[in-house]
Amino acid sequence: MKLNQRGLLVVISGPSGVGKGTVRKALFDIPNHDLVYSVSMTTRPPRDGEVDGVDYYFVSKEEFLKRIEEDKFLEWAEFVGNYYGTPKDKVEEQLELGKEVVLEIEVEGALKLRKKVKDAVFIFIVPPGRQALYDRLLKRGTEAKEIIEARVKKADNEFLLAHKYDYIVVNDEVNNAADRIMAIIRAEHAKTERTIHNYLKMLEEKNG
């Protein structure tokens, strides 16, 4: 019998520009894991090289609003002029299969989810300094100056919300940050409150 049957919902969050996406990709490159990435839905147009169904499901605003009405999202948020959301059914399906499901989402959606899902793990990624964040957004070069400025302003407010998370991980170096997240996931998985129920059941079966 597996001690943990239901998978763990892992929420990687933090301001735009902290490198959440890169850290998440490095996390999935670590061998021997049982992680599944939850592909989000967005109304933002694809950037060069982004693939529908891999990076995001790209949909129209009408389609997105319809899905909100139909309660199809686990969480959603409007972020700098576009909508982003986590499709509910896929996440539930994977958790039931015992997979660790990883979300990479912005702060507002993460905090909405925190109120709704009590047994998820919330990880806040921070840059080694404010300048690093600004540099990263500029270097990405995919957005207009006003959008970058809006994202930096939003990030400044979001840093104040770090205390609402379970863990803070500094993205000083991508692979280090990914290793720290993996360590958190493994430790969370072994937590007594997550395993004790099945452990006691296992003992009963042996004795019975």
Ligand code: 5GP
């Ligand atoms: P980007 O446009 O740079 O891909 O994403 C903008 C922000 O939206 C990032 O902080 C990203 O993590 C976040 N994001 C991506 N998918 C979701 C989602 O499903 N829900 C929420 N709340 N935020 C998301």
